[in-house]
Amino acid sequence: MVPCHRKKERCLTIRGYKLPLCARCTGILVGYLFFPILIVFHLQLPIWLGLLLNMPMVLDGWTQKMNYRLSNNLLRLLTGILCGFGQSILIVGISERIISYVL
Template sequence: MKINLQWIPCHRRPDRSFYIFGKKMPLCARCVSILAGYLLAPVSAGMHIVTSYYLIGFLLLPMLIDGFTQQWKWRTSNNKLRFFTGLSFGIGQSLLISNLVWFLVERLT
């Protein structure tokens, strides 16, 4: 079964993708890890996890630094770093979503 991932905005560059058994993954390393971090969103919202916005900012910052310093050609990144910064970003966004969900639930009830 083939899954259509064209709706995900990813560059899909071979040099920035993981290979499993010689096959290139359909998304880059950073996008795969961001999506893995998003798996925490329903769990954190369901468990009523409300987190400090400082922690959320701390989780979002590494990918922003990695991405911008790479874009500005100050340095080059590697797939391991892209994976961990993307995972941190995905978890941070999940916690932000959880905070917003519970903010709205408390305001609307």
């Protein structure tokens, strides 16, 4: 089960259908679609880029949690996509390094 709060006001609506995940989690899953592209095309992006792409979501979530500002679903979706792409970079990069050490 995905650890998503699933608050209805933070879920995206497509053609009247409310998605079961919040906008941020939906964005992360969309960002994961970059994973097979990285593998198939052997794109080796730096690990620091993967870490950097996670920061917008962390900052958006943290500033919202601390009541410094209000976020919106579009921002949650976009920062989620960046985070999912960043996590894909980290997984591919770290996996390739481990494999290169083993082989």
